Amino acid sequence: VQLVESGGGLVQPGGSLRLSCAASGASFDVYTMGWIRQAPGKEREGVAVIDNIGTTIYADSVQGRFSISKENTKNTLYLQMNNLKPDDTAMYYCVATREYVYWRYRLQPLRYPYWGQGTQVTVSS
Numbered sequence: 001v002q003l004v005e006s007g008g009g010l011v012q013p014g015g016s017l018r019l020s021c022a023a024s025g026a027s028f029d030v031y032t033m034g035w036i037r038q039a040p041g042k043e044r045e046g047v048a049v050i051d052n053i054g055t056t057i058y059a060d061s062v063q064g065r066f067s068i069s070k071e072n073t074k075n076t077l078y079l080q081m082n083n084l085k086p087d088d089t090a091m092y093y094c095v096a097t098r099e100y101v102y103w104r105y106r107l108q109p110l111r112y113p114y115w116g117q118g119t120q121v122t123v124s125s
Helices: none
Strands: 002-006 008-010 016-023 033-038 045-050 056-058 065-070 078-080 090-097 120-124
Touching: 002 090, 002 120, 016 033, 016 090, 016 120, 033 065, 033 078, 045 065, 056 065
Parallel strands: 008 120
Antiparallel strands: 002 016, 016 078, 033 045, 033 090, 045 056, 065 078, 090 120
16 A cells, blocks of 8 residues: 655644644555654654554544544545644654554554655744
8 A cells, every 4th residue: 555645844843733644655545544753863653543443542642633544435544633832843754554453553654565755843933
């Protein structure tokens, strides 16, 4: 499967952005998909994941501010990010796997063999 992200940019603290991930090359609805981010000098961090039946999980740092969703008919994954903070500044990657991942491990980046090229999100005044 090929993944292409869009929607990143520069936003002020407190602002919002919506990231999109267009998937092609496979049956989109059978995948567990998510967003992983990496800030300069930091390890990759799982942000949000949605499985094939719509079950979601979020990192504590974004719970209540971010929302992950998908449109199977458009083969597109979204990440709505509200009340953005400077600590949210990172490269955001769309990821996917066809394998079942136990919920406890769904935010672990190593669970995902398919990655997009990333889209940069910068939160700054």
